[in-house]
Structures are given as structure tokens and as C-alpha cells.
Amino acid sequence: MTPRPRPIALLALCSLMAAPALAQQVDPAQVEAGMTVYKPPIANCEPCHGYGGNGALALDEYGGKGTAAGPPLTTSKMTRAEMIEAVSCGFRNDWLTMPQYLQKAWTPDRPCGGKIRADMKTEESPILAGRPLTEAQIEAVVTYVQAFYQGSPMNREKCLRYWGDRSPACNIFTQ
Ligand code: HEC
Numbered sequence: 039m040t041p042r043p044r045p046i047a048l049l050a051l052c053s054l055m056a057a058p059a060l061a062q063q064v065d066p067a068q069v070e071a072g073m074t075v076y077k078p079p080i081a082n083c084e085p086c087h088g089y090g091g092n093g094a095l096a097l098d099e100y101g102g103k104g105t106a107a108g109p110p111l112t113t114s115k116m117t118r119a120e121m122i123e124a125v126s127c128g129f130r131n132d133w134l135t136m137p138q139y140l141q142k143a144w145t146p147d148r149p150c151g152g153k154i155r156a157d158m159k160t161e162e163s164p165i166l167a168g169r170p171l172t173e174a175q176i177e178a179v180v181t182y183v184q185a186f187y188q189g190s191p192m193n194r195e196k197c198l199r200y201w202g203d204r205s206p207a208c209n210i211f212t213q
Pocket residue numbers: 075076081082083084085086087096098099100106107108109110111113114115116121124125129130131134135136137139179180183
């Protein structure tokens with residue numbers, strides 16, 4: 039004869055099933071804090087990646103190469119950990135540059151991809167952002183990028199959250 043499921047076992051099962059859903063919940067305060075970091079004048083990701091995360095052509099104040107093209111964040115396939123690494127360490131190649139936002143990145147304390155600055159040619163070393171971020175600010179901006187942009191196009195509600203009372207800009211969105 040099969041024993042009836044004991045309530046305590048059921049409870050344990052329910053809490054196991056609930057755990058991953060809870061872990062994915064995004065803290066709205068961190069999204070808000072991340073948006074502030076994303077905008078000028080803090081990290082100023084906006085000129086290169088756009089307020090909608092669609093990517094942009096921006097005047098490049100870092101590489102002195104005239105323009106910088108930031109890729110869309112809406113279609114990024116990066117995991118959270120990879121994004122934190124990207125923002126902390128930055129990128130640089132012949133034609134693209136994204137600032138390094140964590141001051142101690144590329145040091146023996148905090149190597150990037152196993153490398154430190156001394157391993158890099160000067161022209162390959164990412165340029166330190168004018169206003170570096172703390173690790174907490176980097177966590178927040180990545181939470182924002184994932185919640186606001188990654189995998190989801192801009193819409194009226196998000197546009198209004200971004201621009202606040204400069205809402206006429208958001209009339210281009212019907213929903
Ligand atoms: C000066 C322009 C510039 C600024 C400012 C900038 N980025 Fe970037 N970003 C780039 C470029 C260019 C790349 C692509 C580099 C490559 O692929 O080699 C990039 C790549 C990325 C990626 C990787 C996307 C992917 O899937 O490949 C993320 C995430 C990102 N940026 C987030 C940010 C955030 C967040 C900020 C602000 C804290 C920021 N960026 C500021 C230019 C910029």
C-alpha cells in the first residue's frame with residue numbers, strides 16, 4: 039500500500055521549486071540605481087549603446103579615433119558574469135573601444151581573461167573610464183542592462199521611465 043504523501047515532504051518540494059524563481063527576481067531598486075549609472079554624467083554608457091540599448095555611433099572621447107560604435111545590448115547573448123567582466127575590463131581593438139570601468143582591472147589582483155596590463159601592447163589596452171565605477175555600481179548597471187535591454191525591445195513604459203518628464207520623445211511608441 040502506497041503511503042500518503044506527508045505534508046512536510048510536499049512543503050519541502052514546493053520550496054525547492056520556488057527557489058530558482060525567487061533567485062531570478064530582479065531588485066527594482068538596483069535597476070533604478072543601474073539606470074542612473076548608465077546615464078550621463080556617471081558612466082555615460084548612453085552615447086555608445088543608446089538609451090534604448092540598440093547601439094549607437096558616438097563621438098569617441100576615449101580613443102581619439104573620431105567615432106565609436108557600441109553594439110546593441112538588446113541582442114547580447116552574454117551571461118551576467120560575462121557582462122560584469124566586459125564592463126570591468128573594457129575592450130579595445132583597431133576600430134572599437136569600450137572603456138574599462140573598474141580601476142583595478144588588469145592588475146595582478148584583478149586580471150582580465152588571465153592577463154594584466156603588462157601583458158598587453160599599449161594600443162590594445164582598454165582605456166580607463168574618466169569616472170571609474172565601484173564593483174557595486176558595475177553590478178547595478180549590469181542588472182539594469184539585463185532587466186531593461188537584454189532580449190527586450192524598447193517600449194513606451196520603459197522610454198518614460200528613462201526620460202521621465204521629457205516624455206514627448208516617447209510618443210513614437212504606441213505601446
Ligand atoms: C566609448 C563607447 C562605449 C561606452 C562609453 C560603453 N561601451 Fe560598451 N561597448 C562598446 C563597444 C565598442 C563594444 C564592443 C567591443 C567588442 O566587441 O570588441 C561594447 C561592448 C559592450 C558589451 C558586450 C555586448 C556583447 O554582447 O558583446 C556590454 C555588455 C557593454 N558594452 C556594456 C556597457 C555598459 C554597461 C557601459 C557603461 C557602464 C558601456 N558599455 C559603455 C562601446 C562603449
